[in-house]
Amino acid sequence: MRSLLLKGARVVTMDPQRRIVDADVTVRDGRIVAVGRTLKDSAARRPDPKGHGGTTVLDCKGLVLLPGLIQAHIHLCQTLFRGLADDLALEAWLAKRIWPLEAAHTEESVYWSAMLGAAELLLGGTTAILDMETVRHTGAAFEALESIGLRATTGKCLMDAASNPASLREPTERALQESADLCAKWHGAADGRLRYCFAPRFAPSCTGPLLRAVSDLAARAGAVIHTHAAETPLELQAVKQATGNDELSYLDSVGISGPRAALAHCVWVDKEGIARLARQGTNVVHCPSSNLKLGSGVAPIPEMLAAGCHVGLGADGAPCNNRLDAFTEMRLAALIQKPRLGPEALPAAQALELATLGGARALGLEAEIGSIEVGKRADLVVLDLEGLHTQPAEADLISRIVYSARASDVRHVLVDGRVVVKDGVLKTAKVEEIHRAANAQARRLRRAVGI
Numbered sequence: 001m002r003s004l005l006l007k008g009a010r011v012v013t014m015d016p017q018r019r020i021v022d023a024d025v026t027v028r029d030g031r032i033v034a035v036g037r038t039l040k041d042s043a044a045r046r047p048d049p050k051g052h053g054g055t056t057v058l059d060c061k062g063l064v065l066l067p068g069l070i071q072a073h074i075h076l077c078q079t080l081f082r083g084l085a086d087d088l089a090l091e092a093w094l095a096k097r098i099w100p101l102e103a104a105h106t107e108e109s110v111y112w113s114a115m116l117g118a119a120e121l122l123l124g125g126t127t128a129i130l131d132m133e134t135v136r137h138t139g140a141a142f143e144a145l146e147s148i149g150l151r152a153t154t155g156k157c158l159m160d161a162a163s164n165p166a167s168l169r170e171p172t173e174r175a176l177q178e179s180a181d182l183c184a185k186w187h188g189a190a191d192g193r194l195r196y197c198f199a200p201r202f203a204p205s206c207t208g209p210l211l212r213a214v215s216d217l218a219a220r221a222g223a224v225i226h227t228h229a230a231e232t233p234l235e236l237q238a239v240k241q242a243t244g245n246d247e248l249s250y251l252d253s254v255g256i257s258g259p260r261a262a263l264a265h266c267v268w269v270d271k272e273g274i275a276r277l278a279r280q281g282t283n284v285v286h287c288p289s290s291n292l293k294l295g296s297g298v299a300p301i302p303e304m305l306a307a308g309c310h311v312g313l314g315a316d317g318a319p320c321n322n323r324l325d326a327f328t329e330m331r332l333a334a335l336i337q338k339p340r341l342g343p344e345a346l347p348a349a350q351a352l353e354l355a356t357l358g359g360a361r362a363l364g365l366e367a368e369i370g371s372i373e374v375g376k377r378a379d380l381v382v383l384d385l386e387g388l389h390t391q392p393a394e395a396d397l398i399s400r401i402v403y404s405a406r407a408s409d410v411r412h413v414l415v416d417g418r419v420v421v422k423d424g425v426l427k428t429a430k431v432e433e434i435h436r437a438a439n440a441q442a443r444r445l446r447r448a449v450g451i
């Protein structure tokens with residue numbers, strides 16, 4: 001069947017007018033072809049004249065249809081590290097746990113880490129991610145993503161500076177060559193569902209020549225640059241010492257800024273930095289759970305939005321969250337600003353924008369995803385908000401979605417028009433197999449690093 005009718009839902013379009021309408025949504029060949037009034041059942045089931053077969057109807061009466069949620073900063077390779085690196089400061093978190101665990105990864109463990117993360121994401125209504133893998137075996141993550149059906153822009157992590165642990169450090173040329181090879185193979189794969197990003201870990205882990213080369217390679221390939229920036233004062237200090245420059249100016253000087261760049265965190269950015277990010281059109285990716293759990297601070301997101309910055313949302317990796325849940329991030333993004341700026345700061349509707357339109361822009365896919373509009377890719381989430389925790393039903397719908405809903409309220413999920421979750425069940429992989437294989441790989445990793 002190439003045509004699907006999602007019938008009778010309350011549709012949160014996130015279109016330029018932010019319309020919320022009772023409408024049927026028709027999907028054909030992976031795209032939204034109509035958002036409008038109901039066809040009669042009999043007409044909907046009639047075979048289409050081009051002979052592609054009939055239209056399948058997905059009954060969404062009483063349900064809420066949302067654009068697929070987008071998380072613009074994820075590390076699928078860390079999903080197996082969940083619960084293995086709690087309650088540590090970022091520097092110790094990286095050096096004692098995350099780097100040794102990443103160094104112990106094999107192709108198989110990267111594959112199952114990606115499957116575990118992607119399954120959790122899809123079941124929780126996230127349909128697209130910007131991902132950073134580790135330095136090795138990124139191809140295995142792409143293979144997992146290809147089979148499970150999540151939309152992903154993924155890149156091999158780049159770490160060529162002398163300060164990196166020897167187990168992860170790579171010669172500059174080799175790191176760049178492997179990135180270029182992965183880009184050639186995966187950028188635009190699976191009918192454009194998979195894309196490549198160039199992913200320097202963060203400024204202190206990379207040499208200047210590598211960062212400059214990344215900027216050129218990404219521009220030539222039409223690819224996103226995905227990195228971390230301004231997460232802690234220590235990081236800012238390290239960059240200042242090494243380059244004499246503040247981190248965001250330094251990144252700009254090596255070509256990592258503007259609409260092609262997605263900078264996770266940006267917690268420690270002053271007024272001038274915010275103005276510069278806005279001017280450049282650089283994407284900031286806010287990770288509220290991660291910033292709280294690692295004690296990094298509260299990013300000045302309302303100030304950034306007021307200045308016109310482009311902002312997306314992400315869970316970061318499982319060990320610093322420990323959920324990969326867009327609902328948690330939306331809720332927290334709204335809540336954490338309020339003690340600082342008052343309860344009016346970052347209202348629910350703005351949080352939902354970050355998780356849809358903001359994410360789409362960070363992935364460079366604003367023309368393709370992020371809203372329910374004719375011509376866009378059919379990345380859709382159907383929510384069941386009948387649970388007691390989202391009642392009463394007459395309350396503001398955006399409030400119910402952002403402040404009350406949970407990942408477990410997701411009923412159906414479509415990516416590229418393909419039903420990947422139906423009635424809360426993952427259709428593209430066996431959850432029992434992921435459970436078993438991911439646990440076996442996590443055990444092996446723990447033994448390998450002695451924790």
Ligand SMILES: [Zn+2]
Pocket residue numbers: 073074075228264316317
């Ligand atoms: Zn991260």
